[in-house]
Amino acid sequence: MRISKLNELRIWGRENSINVQKVLWLCEDLNIPYERIDAGMEHGVNKTPEYLKINPNGLVPTISDNGFILWESHAVMRYLIRRNDNKSGSGSADNSIYPRDSKGSSLVDQWLDWTNTVAWPAMRPLFWGWVRLKPEERNLQDLENSRQLMIKALSMFDQQLSVSTYAAGEEFTLADIPMALIAYRWFNIPIDRPDFKNLNRWYSRIGERAGFKRYCSSPLT
Numbered sequence: 001m002r003i004s005k006l007n008e009l010r011i012w013g014r015e016n017s018i019n020v021q022k023v024l025w026l027c028e029d030l031n032i033p034y035e036r037i038d039a040g041m042e043h044g045v046n047k048t049p050e051y052l053k054i055n056p057n058g059l060v061p062t063i064s065d066n067g068f069i070l071w072e073s074h075a076v077m078r079y080l081i082r083r084n085d086n087k088s089g090s091g092s093a094d095n096s097i098y099p100r101d102s103k104g105s106s107l108v109d110q111w112l113d114w115t116n117t118v119a120w121p122a123m124r125p126l127f128w129g130w131v132r133l134k135p136e137e138r139n140l141q142d143l144e145n146s147r148q149l150m151i152k153a154l155s156m157f158d159q160q161l162s163v164s165t166y167a168a169g170e171e172f173t174l175a176d177i178p179m180a181l182i183a184y185r186w187f188n189i190p191i192d193r194p195d196f197k198n199l200n201r202w203y204s205r206i207g208e209r210a211g212f213k214r215y216c217s218s219p220l221t
């Protein structure tokens with residue numbers, strides 16, 4: 001497996017993976033060139049001994065930046081921000097996507113962790129059941145439990161959005177990317193959804209962004 005040439009960012013992961021999409025969306029926002037190698041599910045690769053050497057979890061995404069290997073989508077996102085800062089000297093002109101002060105960055109981290117520990121665990125079974133399973137494989141009770149958990153998680157997020165324009169404050173940040181990808185899945189499966197006023201407002205605002213248009217426009221697979 002070729003790791004990477006000088007100044008080349010390689011990203012392993014299939015394009016329909018939510019965790020890969022977080023990284024691709026950020027690359028788009030930061031204008032970072034990369035080469036993507038399909039891996040995961042029908043593409044295989046991620047369980048090969050070679051891949052397991054660079055990511056023992058056997059999951060995607062993994063990146064190689066000039067030989068520096070990193071996995072865990074949120075760690076990768078933060079790395080790409082810091083990498084951009086180093087390249088531009090004293091820091092990027094626009095720091096709003098991941099504020100550099102301790103409070104601002106910690107609020108982004110808080111919501112990023114929350115998407116991985118609360119929102120995505122609630123959404124994943126629902127997404128998997130409706131999108132990846134055949135009708136006869138679905139357990140309707142599990143799907144309903146998951147829908148209820150999502151309603152609880154989204155009520156929390158809606159409450160946050162009643163006091164801030166975006167997930168972690170008045171600016172679009174890293175924390176909005178995973179939530180947008182989760183919300184896209186939530187709004188595109190055939191279930192009953194309560195109306196969350198603030199969530200709807202945030203979602204239509206996010207919908208104007210290039211990353212959203214690119215990664216949240218094709219049918220779910």
Ligand SMILES: N[C@@H](CCC(=O)N[C@@H](CS)C(=O)NCC(=O)O)C(=O)O
Pocket residue numbers: 017018019020039040041046058059060061071072073074
């Ligand atoms: N916490 C990890 C989770 C990675 C993960 O679960 N990736 C999924 C795709 S979203 C995966 O690799 N599934 C196996 C596969 O695609 O074959 C992260 O955020 O990167």
